[in-house]
Each structure stands twice: as C-alpha cells, then as structure tokens.
Amino acid sequence: MEKEPGPDAVFAAKLAEGVFEIQKCGSCGTHVFHPRVICPACGSANLEWVTPSGKATVYARTVVRRKPERGGDYNVxxxxxxxxxxxxxRVDGVAHDEIAAGLKVIASIGEGADGQSAVVFRPEGGAG
Amino acid sequence: MSLRGKAAIVGAALAGCGEAHGKSAMEITVEAVQGALADAGVSLCDVDAIATCQPLDMLSGLTLAQELGLNPRFAMNNRMGGSSFLSHTLWAATLLELRLADTVLIAYGSNQRTASGKLMTALGLPTYEAPYRPMFPLSSYALAADRHMTQFGTTREQLADVAVAARAWAQKNPEAFVRNPLTREDVIASRRVSDPLRLRDCCLVTDGGGALVMRRAETAKDHPRPPVYLLGGGEGTTHRDISEMPDLTVTGAVQSGAAAMEMAGVRPSDIDVVELYDAFTINVILFLEDLGFCRKGEGGAFVESGGIAPGGHLPVNTNGGGLSCVHPGMYGIFTLVEAVRQLRGEAGDRQIDSAELALAHGNGGVLSSQVTNILGTEATL
Structure with missing residues (x-):
C-alpha cells in the first residue's frame, strides 16, 4: 500500500514549516506549479522538489474593493x-495602485486568508 | 464524417427570465421544456435523450428525467459551466446522426436571483488561489482585463462601450430584465468591484431558464417553425483556474471558433449575427478577437463607440446579453435561443435583416471552457 503523501500534501507541509518549493521535471527539465503527480509538459512522474529563486514579475493585478468596515481593499x-x-x-509593502504588470517582486512566506502559511511577494529592493 | 447540417433545432423557449418568485431551478427548467416542446410540436413521450446542467444539482440529468417522467436512452449531464449547453448541442447532433436518439431535449433553469440574490454555484475557490481571496469568478476576469489593457492598451472606455451596446440592444427587447438608458459615463462611474472591472462591467443576477428540441435534419421540416440547422461546432479547454491559464489574453475560443467555422465552411465575415457569453465586458472583446472578427489586441477598437450596438458594424448580443437581458448563472443556452429567434425572423424590433448565419458562443468556468456553435437557416445548407 502506497503511504507517501501526494504532492499537494507535501507542498502544504513544507509551506507550514516556512519552506517554499516547487517541482521540477527530472525528465524534461520543466518547472511545475501547482504541485502535480505528473509533468504537464511531458507526462513524466519523475518530479523533484526544488527551491525557486523567489524572483518573480507581476503578470496581472486586480484590487478587490471592500469597505473599510469589511476589511478594506486588497490586491490579488x-x-x-x-x-x-x-x-x-498578493504583493505586500506597496500601495495597491502602484502594483502593475512588470513589477519585479520577491517571494516570502506570509499569511493567507485563514491565517495559514501562504507565499506572498514584496517589491524587489524593498520599494514602498 | 461531418455533423454539418445533420441536425436542427426545431423548438426553443425561455421561462422565468428576470424574477420567478417561489419557483425552484428545476421548476423553471420544466416550464422552459414545456415551451420548447409546444414550439416544436413534439410530445414529451417522443423525447428519448436529454441534456441539462443545473446550478447546484450534480445529478441534474437524472433529476430532469424524473421530473419529466421520462426513461431516456441518454441522460447527459456534462458540466463545463456556462458553455455546457453549446456542448450539449454537439452531443445531441452526434446521437441523432448515429441514430442513437431521435429527439433530444436540452434544458436549463436557475432561480438564483429570488433564491439567493447572487451567483449560485457549487464551486469553491481553488486550493492555490483561496489564500489570496479572489472574488469568484469576478477577479479572474478582472485579471484578464488588466492584462489586456496592459498588453494592448485597451481602455476603460472601450470596456464600458460593451455594456452600453448590450443595454442599447436590451432596450429593443421587451423580455430584457434591465432596459433603462446606460451611458459610457454611467459605467465608468459605477462602483469599483475588482479593478479594472466595475459594477456595470458585470452580468446581471437573474432567474431564468431555456430549452431546445433537436431532431435530425431529415425530419426537421415536420415541425411548425422553420428549422435552425447546426452547421458547425467546436470546443476549447485551456485550464480550470485562472492562475493556470497559459495566456490571459488568448482564450480557447481560438480553437473552438476555428473548429466550428471549419466544420460549417464559413468565415467570420459570413456571419450575420453573433451571440457571445458576456459574463463581463472583457469577455466580448476577447471572444471577438479569438473568433476572428478582428485581430488580437484590436477588440477594444472594434467595440468602441457603438461598433457592436444597434447600427454598428457587427450585431453582437442582440437580446441584451448577460449584461442587460438575463443571467441566471450559466448563460450559454440563451445565446442559442436568441440565435434561433434571429434566424427564424422572430426577434421583433431587434431583428437583423436577412439573418441567415449566426454564431453562438459559450464560456465556462473562468475563461476556461469555450464552445462555439454555427447555426444557419435552410438557405445555408
């Protein structure tokens, strides 16, 4: 009987310990996120966990508009x-309206909606 | 083997559009079924295959059979969101052509407005998106709009013009739920919801249902109303969650539209009337580009200043669309019913002169599933 947890559970366990890892295919070299059982590029099950550099670029952004009494605006x-x-x-440490596609950001471990560990980003160089 | 012209819609009806107080989703569905069967001149006992998709009922194909007292040869329940019904027509045509069924009923109903006042869905947020609290499904479309604006310079005004055009069509449709005047300024001044989308960029929340009866082309003329033939169809599925969409500016409509038009043997310039699933204003811009009515990145200019409004260069969403006519949660079937009405010449003040070819296009999930149908009159066979 297979007792190893699946990739979702492995990712969540690492994240809960403050570790952000993604998968990389040992067969074709493609990086994979979200965590999967097989590589979506080549179908190989030979996926290994690797630490990403944390460097990223904003591709698209929205600001969900909420009244202050309901927690105020937040970006996604x-x-x-x-x-x-x-x-x-989410990008922390900068005004929502200053976040735009192309912004260079760095990953860290922060808090998600229910207080769980979540990967969040800050502007590179600590701007804002 | 091609399905081109092998099956036809011989009956179509709406029910409970707007507000259907005190009625369940399935009751609205059955009312639409009654209407479509009467329109087709078909008795219930002749229906031998059904297809449906309901807001919350995961086994709705079975429920519909039960409510109708049917023991169908096929009870289809395939579920891809609002595009489902445009896929149901393709499966219906397949069953008819293979003579696995003789009369197929496609139906939908939802009471989301009077039951909950908001989108009723069985879906939760995806695991890898939930921690960031995107509004479902609105923020996914907002991200696509933001990217389109960044990449192609699409403007806030151009998004607004999609809603303004929908309203102008709705004003010609007595069945549309919202018909008061709407200007570009009204849209841009409406409440911010998830940037860049504002309240008037979003579809209505209404009740409503629709149903279609399909038969083989060879018997399609045995019915009271002119048949509307299914000339082509195609699907495109690119992702489930917006964070997995390969390019937020290119939808699976590229694939579904090309497949549908190839089967039908038509080009975008041949199409007389277009019915697109406009859950949000950005949808219309994306689909017009991806279906080939204009080039990628030029959808904003295409819709600007009345381009798709009455009197514009292409009639789009002639019933008023999900933005102004009806949107009970899964709008796809309404694109088909409006296309049927246009091709039968039944569309009253909003009728497009000599409409022979229509394109109906459904969207499911968060730009995830795209399904295109090309429909035509007998003259197009």
Missing amino acids: VLVDLEEGVRMMS
Missing part, C-alpha cells in the same frame, strides 16, 4: 516566477 496578482511558472498571490 498573478506572478511569473523566474523559473517559468505562474502563481496567484
């Missing part, structure tokens, strides 16, 4: 990691 972005994978996240 799609970022492209240097390794070539895209993920949804």
Whole structure:
C-alpha cells in the first residue's frame, strides 16, 4: 500500500514549516506549479522538489474593493516566477495602485486568508 | 464524417427570465421544456435523450428525467459551466446522426436571483488561489482585463462601450430584465468591484431558464417553425483556474471558433449575427478577437463607440446579453435561443435583416471552457 503523501500534501507541509518549493521535471527539465503527480509538459512522474529563486514579475493585478468596515481593499496578482511558472498571490509593502504588470517582486512566506502559511511577494529592493 | 447540417433545432423557449418568485431551478427548467416542446410540436413521450446542467444539482440529468417522467436512452449531464449547453448541442447532433436518439431535449433553469440574490454555484475557490481571496469568478476576469489593457492598451472606455451596446440592444427587447438608458459615463462611474472591472462591467443576477428540441435534419421540416440547422461546432479547454491559464489574453475560443467555422465552411465575415457569453465586458472583446472578427489586441477598437450596438458594424448580443437581458448563472443556452429567434425572423424590433448565419458562443468556468456553435437557416445548407 502506497503511504507517501501526494504532492499537494507535501507542498502544504513544507509551506507550514516556512519552506517554499516547487517541482521540477527530472525528465524534461520543466518547472511545475501547482504541485502535480505528473509533468504537464511531458507526462513524466519523475518530479523533484526544488527551491525557486523567489524572483518573480507581476503578470496581472486586480484590487478587490471592500469597505473599510469589511476589511478594506486588497490586491490579488498573478506572478511569473523566474523559473517559468505562474502563481496567484498578493504583493505586500506597496500601495495597491502602484502594483502593475512588470513589477519585479520577491517571494516570502506570509499569511493567507485563514491565517495559514501562504507565499506572498514584496517589491524587489524593498520599494514602498 | 461531418455533423454539418445533420441536425436542427426545431423548438426553443425561455421561462422565468428576470424574477420567478417561489419557483425552484428545476421548476423553471420544466416550464422552459414545456415551451420548447409546444414550439416544436413534439410530445414529451417522443423525447428519448436529454441534456441539462443545473446550478447546484450534480445529478441534474437524472433529476430532469424524473421530473419529466421520462426513461431516456441518454441522460447527459456534462458540466463545463456556462458553455455546457453549446456542448450539449454537439452531443445531441452526434446521437441523432448515429441514430442513437431521435429527439433530444436540452434544458436549463436557475432561480438564483429570488433564491439567493447572487451567483449560485457549487464551486469553491481553488486550493492555490483561496489564500489570496479572489472574488469568484469576478477577479479572474478582472485579471484578464488588466492584462489586456496592459498588453494592448485597451481602455476603460472601450470596456464600458460593451455594456452600453448590450443595454442599447436590451432596450429593443421587451423580455430584457434591465432596459433603462446606460451611458459610457454611467459605467465608468459605477462602483469599483475588482479593478479594472466595475459594477456595470458585470452580468446581471437573474432567474431564468431555456430549452431546445433537436431532431435530425431529415425530419426537421415536420415541425411548425422553420428549422435552425447546426452547421458547425467546436470546443476549447485551456485550464480550470485562472492562475493556470497559459495566456490571459488568448482564450480557447481560438480553437473552438476555428473548429466550428471549419466544420460549417464559413468565415467570420459570413456571419450575420453573433451571440457571445458576456459574463463581463472583457469577455466580448476577447471572444471577438479569438473568433476572428478582428485581430488580437484590436477588440477594444472594434467595440468602441457603438461598433457592436444597434447600427454598428457587427450585431453582437442582440437580446441584451448577460449584461442587460438575463443571467441566471450559466448563460450559454440563451445565446442559442436568441440565435434561433434571429434566424427564424422572430426577434421583433431587434431583428437583423436577412439573418441567415449566426454564431453562438459559450464560456465556462473562468475563461476556461469555450464552445462555439454555427447555426444557419435552410438557405445555408
């Protein structure tokens, strides 16, 4: 009986310990996110965990508009990691209206909506 | 083997559009079925295959069979969001052509407005998006709009003009839910929801249902109303979650449109009337580009200043669309019903002169599933 946890559980466990890793295909070299059982580029199950550089570029951004009494505005972005994978996240440490496609950002571990560990980003060089 | 012209829509109807107080989604669906069967002159007992998709009922194909008292040869329940019904027509044509069924019923209904006042969905946020609280599904479309504006210079005004055109069409449609005047300035002044999208960039939240009856072309003329033939169809699926969409400015409509037009043997310039799933204003711009009505990046200019409004260069969403006519959550079937009405010449004040070829296009998920149907009158066979 297979007892190894699946890639979602492995990712979540690493993240809970403050470690952000993505997968890389040992067969074709493609980086993979979100975590998967097989490589979406070549179908290989030979996926290994690697540490990304954390460098990324904002691809698109939206600001969800909420009244202050409901928690106020917040941003949601799609970022492209240097390794070539895209993920949804949030950019902290800068005004929402200053976030735009092309902004260079760096990953860190922050808090998600329910207080769980989540990968978030800040502008490169600590701007804002 | 091609499905071109092998099957036809011989009955079509709407039910419960706007507000259907005190009715369940399935009750609205069954009312639409009654209307479509009457329109087709077909009795319920002749229906031997059904297809549906409902807001919350995961086994709605079975529920519909039960409610109708049918024991169908096929109960289809394939579910890709709002595009589902444009896929159902392709499967219906396939079953008819293979003589696995003789009369196929496609139906939908939702009571989301009177039951909940907002989008009713069985879907939750995806695992890798939930921590960031995107509005579902609105923020996904907002991200696509933001990217389109960044990459091609599409403007806030151009997005607004899509909503303004929809409203102008709705004003010609007595069945449309919202018909008061709407200007570009009104759209741009409406409440910000998820930038760059504002309230008037978003589809309505209404109740409503629709149903279609399909039969083989050889018997399609045995019915009271002129048949509307399915000339071509195609699907494109690029992702499930917006964070997995390869390019937020290019949808699967590139694939679905090309497949549908190849099967039909038509080009975009041949199409007389276009019905697109306009969940948000950006959808229309993306789909016009991806279906080949203009080049990539030029959708904003195409819709600007009344380009798709009454009197413009291409009639798009002649019923008022999801933005101004009806949007019960999965709008796809309404693109088909409006296309049928246009091709039968039943569209009243909004009728497009000599409409022979129509394109209906459905969107499902968050720009995830794209399905295109090309429909035509007998003259196009």
